[in-house]
Amino acid sequence: MAEAILRPQRDAARTRAAILAAAQDAFSVRGYSDTGVRDITAAAGVNPALVSRYFGSKEKLFEAALSALLDAALITNLPRETFGEDVVAILTATQRGQRNPLPMMMLAGADSTARAITDRLLKGIFLEPMTRWYGPDRGAEKAACFTLLASGLTLYRELYPLDALNAGLSEETRRWLVAAFQSLVD
Amino acid sequence: MAEAILRPQRDAARTRAAILAAAQDAFSVRGYSDTGVRDITAAAGVNPALVSRYFGSKEKLFEAALSALLDAALITNLPRETFGEDVVAILTATQRGQRNPLPMMMLAGADSTARAITDRLLKGIFLEPMTRWYGPDRGAEKAACFTLLASGLTLYRELYPLDALNAGLSEETRRWLVAAFQSLVD
DNA sequence: AGTCCATGTAAACCATCGTTTACTTACTCG
DNA sequence: CGAGTAAGTAAACGATGGTTTACATGGACT
Incomplete structure (x- = not known):
């Protein structure tokens, strides 16, 4: 499928970056408390649980997105x-x-x-x-x-x-x- | 008790004003989404359900507090x-x-x-x-x-x-x- | 090829929060 | 005095949302 081409198989770094980018987009437009983890991961095309895995928490994700x-x-x-x-x-x-x-x-x-x-x-x-x-x-x-x-x-x-x-x-x-x-x- | 003196028995107008004042305090310091209805009513010393009764909703309460x-x-x-x-x-x-x-x-x-x-x-x-x-x-x-x-x-x-x-x-x-x-x- | 770990997923958990419902209590008016 | 109504309360409802758990799967290395 095309999806497999766009985000090839399994790549932790790429997945992490996709979440970070989606978080920056969402936080910039809708704000911290108005964007859910599920919104971000849906935009990135990944599972909500990966926020906890790669960033620890929504707070930490925000901090990473902002400081970047x-x-x-x-x-x-x-x-x-x-x-x-x-x-x-x-x-x-x-x-x-x-x-x-x-x-x-x-x-x-x-x-x-x-x-x-x-x-x-x-x-x-x-x-x-x-x-x-x-x-x-x-x-x-x-x-x-x-x-x-x-x-x-x-x-x-x-x-x-x-x-x-x-x-x-x-x-x-x-x-x-x-x-x-x-x-x-x- | 002293409480009965401070907010005498039952007074709709006074209760409504107490909620509004507590809402102005809370919204000014902690913001809209960070202050719960229970925070406001606890500060006002009344029941959370009274927000719905006197203002309809938290949104309406915010609007009333801000425009006042x-x-x-x-x-x-x-x-x-x-x-x-x-x-x-x-x-x-x-x-x-x-x-x-x-x-x-x-x-x-x-x-x-x-x-x-x-x-x-x-x-x-x-x-x-x-x-x-x-x-x-x-x-x-x-x-x-x-x-x-x-x-x-x-x-x-x-x-x-x-x-x-x-x-x-x-x-x-x-x-x-x-x-x-x-x-x-x- | 087979094992093993990193990667990803599905589903449930648990707390929070706005709101509603059913009920109790106090005041007022006839 | 006693009924009726306004005021207030307690508890639960339903939805949302962050996080965790248990499980599936792909890929690398022996």
Whole structure:
């Protein structure tokens, strides 16, 4: 059958990756507590029990899915002169529901266990690198403001989509965003 | 007993109000899907079945709790000259976990039904008044940017508390926030 | 070829949660 | 005082969901 060709016989690594990818998709769109293990495994075409086998639990799967995405989302070494432009370009380039770690973190806000995981990763990714840039005090402030802006923007692009921040993003609004980000590093 | 004095015998209105208040507290702190009906009614000191009786369902209770808080949170008629200062003062004055509608909306993001309710209320409260101020096009943009900022700030004061936005809010950071808000209405 | 372990599956388990039902209790009004 | 109704309660129902258990199967190595 075609299925046997698509996912050849038995391959633990491939199966694990399929579950992880399906989890990233689902968590990014529907959130942590709104997606069941059965949803993920159905999308991956595998058995629900394999989540326990390969990741231990749904929590651990979430942590693995989120941290894998965050590793590819670092933006701390952009040039200062065009920081605002670059960040806005990156954040407005992402399409809805495409394995985006930011909405994934926000969609996890309602579940206390997922929130704890997100909390830890958030501080490790955003806070720590910016602290290295600006020193402990001002770095924490810069990181907080940056995270505030980026999260807010993503929130209303992905979660409660406002047209004014998606298809209807005007040049005036875009410049306001750029200026807000740029004023952080000036 | 003292209990009988605190909540005298049988009073439908008082019981309903106690449930609503407990729901606002719980939803603001732990989110929609993470707080059970039994949690709310236990905090209110009543029977879980009364949620169905007085509000119909958990969803309806959430909607009632959220809209009651939003009614008291309108900030659309602040003077333009001090808009930034006023908004920042309001947003940084709220204490954590004190029946704040903004974190309540964000914590509802993970649940699809609560998100639908929040989505509707959000657009009614923020979008519609700002549209009246600035006209349909620029009003939508202003509202989106305002909501983005306010939500982001609240997010990292309430949900993933960053010290730099709470106790450690420096004058420099505060001025950055004021400028960001003020530049919206200039 | 035959054995053995990793891989995958089916089904049940168990806890949680929103909600409903049947029942009890207190207050009110005639 | 006594019936009737509103208020409140206890317990169970039905569904969902994460996880576990027992079992089947494919592939590698001797």
